Amino acid sequence: NAGVTQTPKFQVLKTGQSMTLQCAQDMNHNSMYWYRQDPGMGLRLIYYSASEGTTDKGEVPNGYNVSRLNKREFSLRLESAAPSQTSVYFCASQGQLAHEQYFGPGTRLTVT
Amino acid sequence: QKEVEQDPGPLSVPEGAIVSLNCTYSNSAFQYFMWYRQYSRKGPELLMYTYSSGNKEDGRFTAQVDKSSKYISLFIRDSQPSDSATYLCAMSVLQGAQKLVFGQGTRLTINP
Numbered sequence: 001n002a003g004v005t006q007t008p009k010f011q012v013l014k015t016g017q018s019m020t021l022q023c024a025q026d027m028n029h030n031s032m033y034w035y036r037q038d039p040g041m042g043l044r045l046i047y048y049s050a051s052e053g054t055t056d057k058g059e060v061p062n063g064y065n066v067s068r069l070n071k072r073e074f075s076l077r078l079e080s081a082a083p084s085q086t087s088v089y090f091c092a093s094q095g096q097l098a099h100e101q102y103f104g105p106g107t108r109l110t111v112t
Numbered sequence: 113q114k115e116v117e118q119d120p121g122p123l124s125v126p127e128g129a130i131v132s133l134n135c136t137y138s139n140s141a142f143q144y145f146m147w148y149r150q151y152s153r154k155g156p157e158l159l160m161y162t163y164s165s166g167n168k169e170d171g172r173f174t175a176q177v178d179k180s181s182k183y184i185s186l187f188i189r190d191s192q193p194s195d196s197a198t199y200l201c202a203m204s205v206l207q208g209a210q211k212l213v214f215g216q217g218t219r220l221t222i223n224p
């Protein structure tokens with residue numbers, strides 16, 4: 001039981017490049033989330049998926065797209081990376097009636 | 113003004129001290145209050161969860177909610193070096209899988 005896994009762990013991109021961050025959970029959770037964490041800003045929600053087949057914008061969705069591929073997997077795509085997207089990205093999942101979100105280990109992204 | 117405010121610190125105290133961490137919030141609809149602990153270069157993990165007002169104790173940790181003042185606290189007794197981490201408060205309106213609003217996080221160091 002691996003919980004929430006994220007790939008890659010680290011990535012360096014040049015401005016304008018694209019990439020997809022992958023997230024998978026093995027807890028049979030319905031809901032999944034993508035956050036970014038910046039110094040002094042806490043965790044900010046980018047997108048979330050309340051259930052398979054649905055996605056919704058969070059607080060800071062601009063510049064990102066998501067895909068809920070199936071119940072296990074939720075990917076985050078940067079179509080044209082910008083230096084402002086340099087951050088640590090966390091994926092999380094949560095059960096339907098639970099109060100706890102389980103977080104992955106994070107992806108450290110640097111855009112130069 | 114942010115919906116949830118938390119002093120980012122850093123906070124440094126000697127081993128054995130009582131630590132008080134706090135958050136204020138502006139949305140009176142929040143009913144579920146959480147504290148997450150995040151070790152360096154790791155994802156956050158749920159530490160304490162409280163519904164509505166009152167206190168909740170778990171070992172050396174006590175979570176306190178004062179809805180009339182829109183103020184929540186986390187107390188750590190007999191602090192240990194292993195408690196050194198960033199502590200994030202989080203809040204939500206509803207139970208179950210939905211959006212959390214996080215504070216900025218307080219970086220805490222316990223000195224041996």
